Amino acid sequence: MAITESPAAATATQRSAPAAEPTPMVTIRGVSKAYGPNVVLRDIDLTVNKSEVVCLIGPSGSGKSTLLRCINFLEVYDRGEIRIEGQLVGYSDTTPRRRLSNAQLRGLRRNVGMVFQQFNLWPHMTALENVAEALVQVRGMDKGAAADRARQMLARVGLADKADSYPSRLSGGQQQRVAIARVIAMEPHLMLFDEPTSALDPELVGEVLQVMRDLAADGMTMVVVTHEMGFAANVADRVAFLDRGRIAAFGPPREVFHESPDPRLTQFLQTYHERNSF
Amino acid sequence: MDSNLLVQYGPALLRGFGVTILCWAAGCAIGMALGFVIMLLRQIEVKPLRWLLRAYIEVIRGTPFLIQLFLLYSGGPAIGLRLEATTAGILGLGIYGSAYFAEIFRAGFQAVPKGQVEAAHSLGMPYGGILRRVILPAMLVSTVPALVNMMAILTKETVVLSIITVPELMYEMQTMAAETFASFETILGMALFYWLLVEAVSRLGRRMEARVTRFLSHPSNARA
Numbered sequence A: 001m002a003i004t005e006s007p008a009a010a011t012a013t014q015r016s017a018p019a020a021e022p023t024p025m026v027t028i029r030g031v032s033k034a035y036g037p038n039v040v041l042r043d044i045d046l047t048v049n050k051s052e053v054v055c056l057i058g059p060s061g062s063g064k065s066t067l068l069r070c071i072n073f074l075e076v077y078d079r080g081e082i083r084i085e086g087q088l089v090g091y092s093d094t095t096p097r098r099r100l101s102n103a104q105l106r107g108l109r110r111n112v113g114m115v116f117q118q119f120n121l122w123p124h125m126t127a128l129e130n131v132a133e134a135l136v137q138v139r140g141m142d143k144g145a146a147a148d149r150a151r152q153m154l155a156r157v158g159l160a161d162k163a164d165s166y167p168s169r170l171s172g173g174q175q176q177r178v179a180i181a182r183v184i185a186m187e188p189h190l191m192l193f194d195e196p197t198s199a200l201d202p203e204l205v206g207e208v209l210q211v212m213r214d215l216a217a218d219g220m221t222m223v224v225v226t227h228e229m230g231f232a233a234n235v236a237d238r239v240a241f242l243d244r245g246r247i248a249a250f251g252p253p254r255e256v257f258h259e260s261p262d263p264r265l266t267q268f269l270q271t272y273h274e275r276n277s278f
Numbered sequence B: 001m002d003s004n005l006l007v008q009y010g011p012a013l014l015r016g017f018g019v020t021i022l023c024w025a026a027g028c029a030i031g032m033a034l035g036f037v038i039m040l041l042r043q044i045e046v047k048p049l050r051w052l053l054r055a056y057i058e059v060i061r062g063t064p065f066l067i068q069l070f071l072l073y074s075g076g077p078a079i080g081l082r083l084e085a086t087t088a089g090i091l092g093l094g095i096y097g098s099a100y101f102a103e104i105f106r107a108g109f110q111a112v113p114k115g116q117v118e119a120a121h122s123l124g125m126p127y128g129g130i131l132r133r134v135i136l137p138a139m140l141v142s143t144v145p146a147l148v149n150m151m152a153i154l155t156k157e158t159v160v161l162s163i164i165t166v167p168e169l170m171y172e173m174q175t176m177a178a179e180t181f182a183s184f185e186t187i188l189g190m191a192l193f194y195w196l197l198v199e200a201v202s203r204l205g206r207r208m209e210a211r212v213t214r215f216l217s218h219p220s221n222a223r224a
């Protein structure tokens, strides 16, 4: 599945020197969140530079999804701040801060794409219509132009021949690739993935990971919650290990996977090796 | 019914049938529109408004349609609402239906998969667009059986309009029965007729259901 020309390709060369970027893509500072008495995120700090791939790993319930969903304000964070390209997420940049209006939130979200575990395609629309919808509604494209662009995006994820299929007629892997096409059609600056392959049969995981690899190679900035340790080890620039709402380990995959002294991380990775080693 | 009677009363019965269909269709349309608005208003987190809408639904569902209709038609003038019988009938049917339609829509709204709406939000789609293009179609799928059922119930409720002299089928039939001492068979014929009407609505509904859920068919259970 070769991804052909891409406007983002030029930025891929900057990957070798992400520290030189003036404004990081995402800056998370002291973010905390609780559901009632249940503290889910504790004082999270995380920076994602442009064109970087950061994987979030950690045990179930450690707060990975919550953190990811705070980045595009699908979830409200209580304390701290999250900035995307310098712009504060969800709140006005004043003291005291106010919640952004829905229109302002939409402005922010158009640059942030999200891919869900359950795909969340609209079942009453064909693959093409799923991809074209936001182009019409958010980008204001006319129907014809949106359909053309949607077709290109489907081709990019290897599904040119499925344009007129309804989601119910597609395999899980194909549905997830349509969902990715729906997002990249909007030319987001940042893509968030919440366990994009966890709902897939094992033999379909590879095709989705390949599309994600191609995106990364094209210079897309990605934050990926995943249980695919192979993907994290090979594609991520940095890996964050979340444990009980805290980032317990953070660094290049080699360091996190092999050199971290954190006992919880060792234990977490141990269960993985055991599960995958028979 | 012998042929003389049919010649004499046929036109009136036919007109009555037309009025029945008109009242039913208009009542359903008003009921659904009103019910949908009520459902939307019920999403707003304002206590007095929620309480008011809840009371409206409880009262409408908890009292007989006949009494509601009487109140609207005979009690209306007391508050300056003077309605012609057919208008009152249609409005009454619409109000009566709205409470039930509102509940059906509410269940449908709650059944819309949250992820589909979140996906739309995450793409930056405006709420109006999400409602129209994501929520409504999803609701249609889950509510069509209940909507059709309610529409079939309303066909039967149209007979109540005869009480306030709406010249619908039941009214014309009563006129005929009174003037000609119509037989038991005539009345049985009418019952059969309403049954056929309900059956027709249900059948239409099943066709509609098949249509709106077409896209859900998986290759393994699709028709050849």
Ligand SMILES: Nc1ncnc2c1ncn2[C@@H]1O[C@H](COP(=O)(O)OP(=O)(O)OP(=O)(O)O)[C@@H](O)[C@H]1O
Binding pocket: A035, A038, A040, A058, A059, A060, A061, A062, A063, A064, A065, A066, A067
């Ligand atoms: N809407 C909610 N209301 C209350 N508690 C919630 C809600 N969403 C998540 N939680 C709680 O927050 C904690 C973190 O959940 P989260 O979904 O972020 O974990 P996760 O790391 O993504 O786990 P998993 O690997 O199972 O997806 C859990 O204890 C969960 O029960």
Ligand SMILES: [Mg+2]
Binding pocket: A064, A065, A066, A195
């Ligand atoms: Mg999760």
